[in-house]
Amino acid sequence: MLTYNHEQVxxxxxxxxxxxxxxxxQALEPGSSITxxxxxxxxxxxxxxxxxxxxxxxxxxxVESAAQAASLLFLSVDRYAGKLPLFCGIDNVRFLKKVxxxxxxxxxxxxxxxxxxxxxxxxxxxxxNGGEPxxxxxVTLAIR
Numbered sequence: 001m002l003t004y005n006h007e008q009v010x011x012x013x014x015x016x017x018x019x020x021x022x023x024x025x026q027a028l029e030p031g032s033s034i035t036x037x038x039x040x041x042x043x044x045x046x047x048x049x050x051x052x053x054x055x056x057x058x059x060x061x062x063v064e065s066a067a068q069a070a071s072l073l074f075l076s077v078d079r080y081a082g083k084l085p086l087f088c089g090i091d092n093v094r095f096l097k098k099v100x101x102x103x104x105x106x107x108x109x110x111x112x113x114x115x116x117x118x119x120x121x122x123x124x125x126x127x128x129n130g131g132e133p134x135x136x137x138x139v140t141l142a143i144r
């Protein structure tokens with residue numbers, strides 16, 4: 001199992017602040033499974049408008065963090081290293097618990113399918129907040 005600190009995460013995926021939504025990887029089996037985390041910084045600009053009286057991380061940020069975990073899962077495989085992961089689709093999304101400023105989410109992903117001839121991969125990601133399920137999402141990426 002591999003682990004990545006913040007700098008290593010940035011050496012694998014192309015996202016950068018303010019949209020980099022993975023801080024570190026606690027466990028990675030390239031192309032198979034991943035456990036990663038993200039600290040939801042209270043100073044994120046999105047909280048100025050979503051919602052000022054009761055800030056909540058927008059669901060699209062949660063989905064993006066799942067896509068970034070899926071990207072790490074596959075860009076860590078030699079044949080995809082250095083490529084660009086492009087969203088092809090999201091399926092079966094469920095939001096189960098609010099994510100607020102100061103929370104740390106844990107993302108646990110596993111490969112569902114891979115079509116190497118087309119460089120298309122599908123990953124199921126479970127997002128946890130405080131040990132409780134916060135979201136479920138299936139992410140499909142085209143790796144170019």
